Amino acid sequence: MMLKEGSIRGFRAYTAKHLDELLGRGGIPEEERLRIRAVATVLPFRTNAYVVDRLIDWSAVPDDPIYRLVFPQGDMLPEADVTRLAGLLRQGAANGEIQAAANAIRKRLNPxxxxxxxxxxxxxxxxxxxxxxxxxxxxxxxxxxxxxxxxxxxxxxxxxxxxxxxxxxxxxxxxxxxxxxxxxxxxxxxxxxxxxxxxxxxxxxxxxxxxxxxxxxxxxxxxxxxxxxxxxxxxxxxxxxxxxxxxxxxxxxxxxxxxxxxxxxxxxxxxxxxxxxxxxxxxxxxxxATIRTQAPLIRSINDEPGLWSSMWRRQLTMGMVPYYMFVERDTGPQDYFAVPLGRAYEIFRDAYASVSGLCRTVRGPSMSATPGKVCVDGVTEIAGQKVFVLHLIQARDPELVGRPFFARYDPEAVWLTDLRPAFADRFPFDPAAADLRLPA
Incomplete structure (x- = not known):
């Protein structure tokens, strides 16, 4: 049954108050619904009738990628946090107590x-x-x-x-x-x-x-x-x-x-x-106008080369320009969605290799980090050491753009701050070497 809410220019939005009814479409058990509601006290939830009715395959929930793209998951946050919040909701705790617990968790998520x-x-x-x-x-x-x-x-x-x-x-x-x-x-x-x-x-x-x-x-x-x-x-x-x-x-x-x-x-x-x-x-x-396309690489949603090559080819035939594959940022439920940089590079490489040159306008995998957009160009071995090859596509210091640099290979690394320099004492953008803040 379609939920009802006031429309804005024909648009019908659903928020956290609709979660239970929406989750019923996918046959989500009651205890798991409670855990999802617990996560939704920390992270925002909003979707709309078009996404719910046209894009989600409810027969494939909870594994459907569009469902996972817009609905919180019960294991998206640390187990202890979810258990505590679910307990508060189960007890009918005061909203102030629930929000205080949620805010404490948010502060740990690098907002x-x-x-x-x-x-x-x-x-x-x-x-x-x-x-x-x-x-x-x-x-x-x-x-x-x-x-x-x-x-x-x-x-x-x-x-x-x-x-x-x-x-x-x-x-x-x-x-x-x-x-x-x-x-x-x-x-x-x-x-x-x-x-x-x-x-x-x-x-x-x-x-x-x-x-x-x-x-x-x-x-x-x-x-x-x-x-x-x-x-x-x-x-x-x-x-x-x-x-x-x-x-x-x-x-x-x-x-x-x-x-x-x-x-x-x-x-x-x-x-x-x-x-x-x-x-x-x-x-x-x-x-x-022109349309350029971009998205982050997200575990359990689009972490397969075939999905990316399919997207890029379809975008090209529609007249859009493939632009960026991003790395999931170091914020929110990064631990849940992040793909290790080595695997991210493999996914990009395999997708890139399977499309025509007209799709190869796309760049990535790219991290939008403090010094700029850091691209993982590859994994190789130099002087007996396995390393990531990287460069800055964009930088707060323009002198650093396009200059390759190296990091020690780490199979667990998911973000720039997980990496350590190779063949140097520090990365070229290290703030110890220069103040990267723009002048007022």
Whole structure:
């Protein structure tokens, strides 16, 4: 039976209060439902009718990859934590006690990896601009205040702390004038990335208020929008009441001489199967925008080479550009989803080897770490030592981009901080060697 909730532009969202009823579709036992609810007190849960009805194969739950992509799992957090929270829920403990326990767990999950809270830029004439981040010289990230939610939350999302309702863990801005002023003070910035959350949760009038002022910033070459809407709510561009206005807005960005790039998140080939996805992609491309695709490599969801090569080939035939395979970040339930770097490289290599050159625009596996985007280029043996070969695709210090370096091979390593230098005392980005913070 379809659950009922108020609609937003035809969109029907489900949250933690619907978990029990939704889990009933998959025949999840009552005790396991309790454990899932316990995890959902720590990590955010949100999905929608399109994902639930069109993408999840409920006959294959709990192993279905899309189910695992959006529904918390009872073993996603340490056993002791889940057991304690489940006990509180079973006892009918006060909400304050449950939230206190959940918050204590959250603090251990590295809610803001890569020093994100330290990247908020100085405001022109004031102290800071939470929601405006300047990590790389040519790129500024903007977190629009009205875009700090999603059509559905991915269980692996590294921005989970934005969605749990804790003000101290959130950052966002509605100060588009402040952003424009900052850009004019920093002419080296040529690209702005709208991210969140998902900016495409915003209706066209709100999105227009953010985009149009940027069209007058002459130095800007590109505007990027990070979004999973094509996977989780493609109707946004096909049948929603403001779909036509949104597409006209995209066209106006292109007509103003800016490259409009959709940074589309597709985590599994099934997300591209519904015909409405192809319709949405075609309509976006018709505005002159480009669509580049990216996703992290996630254990139990997409950790097979064939899934990635299938995704890249399908994206190519639809007119999209394969862009990034990411490594699961060092935050949230990383221990549950992470794939060892050695295995990640093998998956990327095997998928990359099985596609045509037109798909080989993709890069990875890449770690979005503090010094920049670190790519694992391979595993080899040099002077009798087995090593990872790496390079920085992007870096806070541009001098480091493209320069290969080496780390000792570690079969258990899942993140940059697990690695140790090979043939050197320190990595080239070691803060002991240079201050990597951008100047104010």
């Amino acid at each position: 803001h990896p890569a020093g994100q809270l330290d990247l908020n830029v100085p405001r022109v004439g004031a102290e800071s601009m939470p929601g405006v981040q300047h990590k790389y010289p040519e790129t500024v990230l903007f977190f629009p205040k009205q875009g700090q939610t999603c059509h559905a939350y991915c269980t692996y999302c590294f921005r989970w702390a934005q969605f749990i309702g804790e003000p101290d863990l959130k950052f966002a801005s509605d100060d588009i004038r402040g952003l424009v002023a900052y850009l004019k003070e920093h002419p080296q910035v040529t690209s702005v990335l709208f991210t969140g959350g998902d900016p495409m949760i915003m209706g066209e009038p709100v999105l227009r208020r953010y985009l149009e002022p940027l069209l007058e910033v002459g130095q800007l070459e590109s505007i990027r929008i990070g979004t999973k809407s094509l996977a989780y709510w493609p109707q946004r561009f096909a049948s929603e009441p403001d779909a036509e206005d949104t597409l006209r807005l995209f066209a106006s960005v292109v007509e103003a001489g800016k490259n409009l790039a959709f940074m589309a998140h597709f985590s599994h080939p099934r997300e591209m199967e519904p015909p409405v996805v192809e319709t949405a992609v075609s309509r976006i491309l018709a505005t002159g």
